[in-house]
Amino acid sequence: MGSLQCNRRTAAFALAGLVLYPVAISLPMIRVDQFGHHNDASILEGTATLLSGGHILVGVVVLLCSIVLPLGKLLSLLTLSAGGWLMRREHRALTYHFVEFTGRWGMLDVLLVAILVAVLKLGDMVEVSAGPAALAFTACVVLSLLASASFDPHSLWSDSDLVTADETSDDT
């Protein structure tokens, strides 16, 4: 029962993260003022610029770390916490390993913005400030952290065990 409640919490956090996700990647993340030109950059635009600019490696890393992996993690947590009826057990185990792996990479962007803001405060020449998406992205990252922290891996096998236990008890 306790793991079920945990999973409900996980599902709630993951759902909240998913709600914030589109805003986080599509609205301006950082705002760069350079010699009076100002430029807003969202994660999507930035990734597209990197890829079309020929920076394939960096572009792919950014694409993975800030777009694909967070989304994959949130979706996985949501499906895992939704219960056993969505996936077979082997797949769930695999998915859980994926969540564990992606957890370490999800925070890169906020870190990146923090470093950029710190490094590029060059006075009046260049000014970098966080845009509205920074808030959404931070919330998104925190929510996915909470979701994975509150996820109880026991539920991966416990509720299927419960089912088999019920079946065996019915049999006897």
Place this chain on the structure above:
Amino acid sequence: MTSQDDNNSADLPSAVMRPEGRSSLIWIVPLLAALLVGWIGYRAWHLRGTVITIHLDEGYDLRVGDDVRYRGIAVGTIRSIVLSRDLDGIEIQAALQPNASGLARAGSRFWVVRPQLDVTGVAGLETIVGPRYLAVVPGDGPPSDRFVGLNEPPFVESIEPGDLEITLATSRRGSLRAGAPMLYRQVQVGTILSVGLSSDSASVEARVRIHKPYVRLIRPETKFWNAGGFDATIGIRGMSIQAESIESLLAGGVGLATPPFAGEVVRNGHRFMLADNADEEWLSWAPAIPIGSSLLPVGATVPTPMRAVIGWKEGRWIKSDRSRQGWVLQTKLGLLGPADLFVPGEGEGTGEDAVLLEVAGKSIALKGDHQTYVGGLAVLSEQVSTNVWPSSKRRNATMPEDCLVFADPASKPLPLAASRLTEDGGKWRIDSALGLDEVWHGAPVVARADGMLVGLLLVEDDTAHVALLSTEKVAGSKE
């Protein structure tokens, strides 16, 4: 099986079942997230402002993120710049801030401000280092979101109601060019808006705008001549070069002169011939035509007050020179001015020494024979100037109204809004926030509505008020 369970339950703590309903509180988190998304989305949508599209022939290095500016401040941002579909220009999308959405109306003019070095001057200096920007002058049509921008900054930024537009015709273009000045006694009174062939190509026509204060200078007999370039005469006595002014020498321009008794003021669209050179006679014309102010209705004239200084000696044994200054206005009855310009000091120690009033290059001995009126004004029956303010152009006012104060004829008048004035027993007190100093003492105050003289501005001990004209004489003042 069951008995064993019972045994264990004695020494093991039993699990307490929590009601499940409590955990549904957690669903507030996604709800909060949805609210946050809604808020951020609303802000982004709201700050987006009015989006307008402007077609321009040239981009002049304008970039995405540059400003749209009006009156020197940023009122919007360039969102995107793309080539137009048929390659004949560029399409700029700009987002105006919500409070500047009123700039997006039919007739609004947009142009790219860039450094321009021209014979008439330098423009857009700030854009040499800084970014280009899109400047805008609002029109007065209905709201619109598609515009065609100008390639060059407009010569006349705002078309004032009351300006006069006339046409000049000539046989050849000479140095006529759009933006060149119209010069009356080498003072700019207007601007050439455009130059081109007439529709039958028989002549060159120039459209000219005369600024509102100078509209009265243009009469049917007014002569125009090409003032660009210079005349060089080389003779035995050497070389003489004549040019209208350095500015018109380089930029071209049109001189104009009006003879005395030249007829009525012309109407819009009047056609004049442009001569190649000015006659000697034209340059000698000097009719007295009162000019107006751009803040007064057409036809209203501007008072020309004169600086007056009253000087006297003070002290019983050791006499020191004292003086006080202010403006006086010549009227038919005499000099109208603050009463304290006609009375020395605090009335003590004047003795037998002459009190002198210096005005218009004359020195008048004051014998106390002025006429004092209620409110602190006085009239001294002296005629020192031929520029007499007509008695038909004065009236009595009661309630505060929008006014202009004229002091130094060469500088701009001071506007006084009715909201800055409070009626206070026959005079209007002026909001101390305006900070008027003694330079304005005695300056004539003219109503903006009809150009009538309503009073004089008096400044005493750092407080200023408008002393209204009144016909009531102060009892005891001599006739």
